[in-house]
Amino acid sequence: MKMNKNIISAKFLRRPNRFQAYVEVNGEEIMVHVPNTGRCREILVPGIEVLLRAEPNPARKTPYDLIAGYKGDMLINIDSHIPNKVVEEALTLRRIERLKKYNIIFREKVFGTSRFDFKLLMEPYEDIRYPQEYFLEVKGVTYEVNGITKFPDAPTVRGARHLRELVEVKKSGRGAGVLFLIQLDGAVSFSPHDEMDPFFGESLRYARDNGVDIFAYSCIVEKDSITLDKEVPVIL
Incomplete structure (x- = not known):
């Protein structure tokens, strides 16, 4: 299954609650949506590389969804949809x-x-x-x-x-x-x-x-x- 929206890399910083996370993109800290209510603690570790999917909807509070993260060399998709x-x-x-x-x-x-x-x-x-x-x-x-x-x-x-x-x-x-x-x-x-x-x-x-x-x-x-x-x- 191909993802048609733009995918970019970022550095994971923290996840204050189930639905939100903060990442660093080009030296800027931004808030993103996490489409997974699970804990994902062994994946979302501060400093790891994550993948963001652009969601260009002006009604949204966040411009990206955090859809995957690297655990060593392994890429794990966490998007529950x-x-x-x-x-x-x-x-x-x-x-x-x-x-x-x-x-x-x-x-x-x-x-x-x-x-x-x-x-x-x-x-x-x-x-x-x-x-x-x-x-x-x-x-x-x-x-x-x-x-x-x-x-x-x-x-x-x-x-x-x-x-x-x-x-x-x-x-x-x-x-x-x-x-x-x-x-x-x-x-x-x-x-x-x-x-x-x-x-x-x-x-x-x-x-x-x-x-x-x-x-x-x-x-x-x-x-x-x-x-x-x-x-x-x-x-x-």
């Missing part, structure tokens, strides 16, 4: 092996009282080994230590609820899955971050035990693009 766009592109191109038979893609669809990121359909219905209708939830992953990636990096009651609601989708006879999009390259495994949010880990294992599919994919991340790459082993 990106995962659904990357996954939608991959679904359209049939790059997710276990979901490639689904040829109709809907965004933000409701099942019962829940809203999921994607609803997929197989039309015409030609392979009875798969349910005709499939609901998919996407979670963006930015936490990494020595190639081991985990989610979440902050407690998420909403995330755990999504997993338990996917079990209800599965019980209805439909397909259900959660895809963890790892917003970096070089991941060797994915696991729930039990130390950060034990209930989320419990909910993920409950979903697994009740037939919900669990996917994890790494990405190729460049300054002006991010693309779904390889499936990564899930260790529960």
